[in-house]
Amino acid sequence: MAYRLMAVHAHPDDESSKGAATAAKYVAEGNEVLVVSCTGGEAGDILNEQLGEPATSRAHRDMAGFRRGEMAAAQAAMGIQHVWLGYHDSGLPDADKGETVRPGTFSTVPLEYSTEALVRVVRRFRPHVLVTYDENGGYPHPDHIRTHEVSMAAWRDAGDPTKYPEAGEPWQIAKLYYERTMNPVRFRTIFEALREREPDSPAVEQLGEWVERFADRPDLSTTHVDVHEYFDARDAALRAHASQVPPDSAFFHLPNDLAATLWPTEDYQLIDARVPTEVPETDLFTGIPPEQDDNA
Numbered sequence: 614m615a616y617r618l619m620a621v622h623a624h625p626d627d628e629s630s631k632g633a634a635t636a637a638k639y640v641a642e643g644n645e646v647l648v649v650s651c652t653g654g655e656a657g658d659i660l661n662e663q664l665g666e667p668a669t670s671r672a673h674r675d676m677a678g679f680r681r682g683e684m685a686a687a688q689a690a691m692g693i694q695h696v697w698l699g700y701h702d703s704g705l706p707d708a709d710k711g712e713t714v715r716p717g718t719f720s721t722v723p724l725e726y727s728t729e730a731l732v733r734v735v736r737r738f739r740p741h742v743l744v745t746y747d748e749n750g751g752y753p754h755p756d757h758i759r760t761h762e763v764s765m766a767a768w769r770d771a772g773d774p775t776k777y778p779e780a781g782e783p784w785q786i787a788k789l790y791y792e793r794t795m796n797p798v799r800f801r802t803i804f805e806a807l808r809e810r811e812p813d814s815p816a817v818e819q820l821g822e823w824v825e826r827f828a829d830r831p832d833l834s835t836t837h838v839d840v841h842e843y844f845d846a847r848d849a850a851l852r853a854h855a856s857q858v859p860p861d862s863a864f865f866h867l868p869n870d871l872a873a874t875l876w877p878t879e880d881y882q883l884i885d886a887r888v889p890t891e892v893p894e895t896d897l898f899t900g901i902p903p904e905q906d907d908n909a
Contacts, residue, residue, distance in 0.1 A: 616898045617645045619740035620792075621731065621764045623719075623756040624654040624702060625684035626857045629850035630864070631751070631792045632744060633691055634840035635879045635897070637847065640692040644898075647694040647738050649731065651760050652719045654680040656704035661859040672856050679856060686853035690846055694738075698730050703755045720755035727759070728766040729780055735771040736781030742897045743768055744881065747791045768885070787888050787901045790881040793834040797827040799876050806875050807867050816866035823863075834880035835892040836899075841873035 618639055622628045628636070628648045636646045655677040659669060672679040688695045700719035706712035714720055719727065735743075745764035750757025770776040772785030804820040811817065840847075848865060851858050858864065867875075883892055890900030 614903045615644050617738060617740045618742045618897060619647045619738055620744040621649045621760055623651050623760045625650050625680050626854040629687050629854055631794050632879055633847040633850040634843040635838050636693050637691045637843040638840045649696055649698055649734055651698040652700045652702040652756055653677045653697060654702050656702035659856050661856055663859055664855055683854045687850040690849035690853055696734055705754055714755055720759040724762055724766060727763045728770060729777045731763050731767040732771045732777050733780045735767050736784045739784045740786055741901050742788045743786045744790045744792055751795060785887060789885040790897060791884055793880040793882045796832045796834055796880055797830050798832045800824045800827055802875055803867055814866055816863035819863040833882045835883045836881040836894040836897060837878040838895060838897060839877050840879050841877035844869040844872060
């Protein structure tokens with residue numbers, strides 16, 4: 614049978630830095646993968662100083678439209694399905710400067726509204742597996758935290774016929790995961806290998822900052838999906854987000870053939886399951902029987 618995976622992300626580009634190879638792998642194996650982008654990334658800055666013209670001018674004039682084009686290219690690179698939940702990027706306010714999140718953006722919309730929107734997507738796509746962020750959002754961006762909250766609410770409510778009865782036929786998702794690609798052991802392993810191989814590379818300094826940043830974070834991953842054959846698809850998806858990912862980013866400094874020997878997996882934490890399963894796992898669909906294909 615073909616399984617269905619739904620990954621819920623805050624902004625376009627999050628899906629490419631967190632789980633893109635997994636998505637490409639499952640699509641190649643005949644499954645369906647749907648990425649939900651909760652916001653359009655409109656509040657993002659151009660992080661790639663090498664973007665060049667006329668792209669830079671176009672992105673400055675129409676960041677929302679530019680990032681939609683990037684997302685379409687990333688979608689094609691992975692072979693996935695994609696929907697926009699339709700909310701406006703909250704941005705990342707600087708509390709030290711007295712900045713606050715603008716009203717009407719994703720993180721300020723009442724949770725029941727965005728939950729109903731996501732429940733509609735769940736009931737239409739009927740995923741077996743849901744992947745999202747932990748309660749800290751992976752990092753404390755208001756949209757990432759809200760993505761966690763709305764995903765957890767949809768996990769709880771999508772199968773309940775008394776909740777949002779006009780949002781479609783109830784669908785109970787079988788398994789819930791947190792994305793754990795950004796785990797400290799992976800960063801340290803890759804950093805040490807790159808430092809030995811290319812000690813003068815600017816990526817060594819960047820990766821060192823990541824190692825330090827995530828040093829206190831425990832490795833909570835329970836599920837390790839071998840995706841080394843799809844690292845090229847992941848890289849293509851990342852490069853599609855040209856306004857956000859410079860071509861000399863540390864993401865690309867470790868050759869994929871070496872990465873495949875050092876850390877061939879993308880990693881997840883099993884949070885809840887409505888089917889029997891045991892950890893550790895090597896497949897997000899472990900334990901889901903064929904009859905789970907239609908539980909509505």
